Amino acid sequence: MSVIKTEKLTKYYGKARGIIDVDLDVKEGEIFGFIGPNGAGKSTTIRTLLNFIYPTKGKAEIFGLDCTKAPKEIRKNIGYLPSEVNYYDDMKVKELLDYSAKFYEGNYNDRIKDLSNTLELDLNKEIDELSFGNKKKVAIVQALLHSPKLLILDEPTGGLDPLMQNRFFELLREENKNGTTIFFSSHILSEVQKMCDRVAIIKEGKILKVEDIEGLTKNTFKTIKIELDKKEDINLDLKGIINKERNNRTTKFLYNGDIKELLYRLSEIDKLQNLFIEEPSLEEVFMHYYEKEEK
The missing domain is CATH 3.40.50.300 (P-loop containing nucleotide triphosphate hydrolases)
Known part of the structure; x- marks a missing residue:
């Protein structure tokens, strides 16, 4: 009802x-x-x-x-x-x-x-x-x-x-x-x-x-955080990377593409020190939809 x-x-x-x-x-x-x-x-x-x-x-x-x-x-x-x-x-x-x-x-x-x-x-x-x-x-x-x-x-x-x-x-x-x-x-x-x-x-x-809520935060996106052993940008030419940010040795972005393809590409990076894959917060998803609408 x-x-x-x-x-x-x-x-x-x-x-x-x-x-x-x-x-x-x-x-x-x-x-x-x-x-x-x-x-x-x-x-x-x-x-x-x-x-x-x-x-x-x-x-x-x-x-x-x-x-x-x-x-x-x-x-x-x-x-x-x-x-x-x-x-x-x-x-x-x-x-x-x-x-x-x-x-x-x-x-x-x-x-x-x-x-x-x-x-x-x-x-x-x-x-x-x-x-x-x-x-x-x-x-x-x-x-x-x-x-x-x-x-x-x-x-x-x-x-x-x-x-x-x-x-x-x-x-x-x-x-x-x-x-x-x-x-x-x-x-x-x-x-x-x-x-x-x-x-x-x-x-x-x-x-x-x-x-x-579960669909917004789990089924569509993952939060990816990558740490390198030195300050350097990562060139990942993949569909599904959204809101990429870099701070010193850390690169963070939302990702809604093929996770296997992402892991394969990351495995080729020699300087990779840490990798975190998390469920995004509602705020991160919310900002994506707002920015998408503005574009």
């Missing part, structure tokens, strides 16, 4: 580009990554899905419901964590979360306490006393308190220290185990690689690639 589905989703701000012909299909139960630098169209896509802004053309559905025709029904089962959070300063954290809980049926007092304890959030603090990181914790509790079927995260870790980021990721994995589908939008590629099953790469409002 598709939880999020878009077809040719497009948004222009006057003549300015927002997103263009975005096609997404996020399946129930997956953690789906949405990556691109700032200004690529990630937040515009999310705001269109949430019906905060209207599309110029195209179609978006959540739970099989049209995002522009049934936004109230859709929002009952969504948790949303924006990249930046702003609150009324004259409220306590507990008051704000109790108010948020009233938008949903049921009693969420225990859930709020459990989430706040996990995130080390003081419920008795005034909002204006909170740091940016603690305000982000409030937003996390808001997004999770009603155990949503779909969690939409827009640059979710901003303001969280590394320890709290790991705790937050543990929370997300637990929610996912319990059936929550997660749409994880970020420009921090290591986070996406750590959390997600599949990923869509977006640039200048257009989707460049949708692929399994």
Whole structure:
């Protein structure tokens, strides 16, 4: 079942580009990554899905419901964590979360306490006393308190220290185990690689690639690092060598060609001292697709 589905989703701000012909299909139960630098169209896509802004053309559905025709029904089962959070300063954290809980049926007092304890959030603090990181914790509790079927995260870790980021990721994995589908939008590629099953790469409002994380990093490329016993460039005239870099005695590149041919050619180099063949990081693959698109 598709939880999020878009077809040719497009948004222009006057003549300015927002997103263009975005096609997404996020399946129930997956953690789906949405990556691109700032200004690529990630937040515009999310705001269109949430019906905060209207599309110029195209179609978006959540739970099989049209995002522009049934936004109230859709929002009952969504948790949303924006990249930046702003609150009324004259409220306590507990008051704000109790108010948020009233938008949903049921009693969420225990859930709020459990989430706040996990995130080390003081419920008795005034909002204006909170740091940016603690305000982000409030937003996390808001997004999770009603155990949503779909969690939409827009640059979710901003303001969280590394320890709290790991705790937050543990929370997300637990929610996912319990059936929550997660749409994880970020420009921090290591986070996406750590959390997600599949990923869509977006640039200048257009989707460049949708692929399994494993497919992006394992099936297509290898990271090759060669060390010589003296400072010298290597002339390897092979198809599949991408993003070649040389630093003193070390040459590094991505490779998606015939590995046997590469090893044969390397065996002929007398000055070869060390050879490393590794799975590339998502960041290396991501930069390849961006550079390929620019060319």
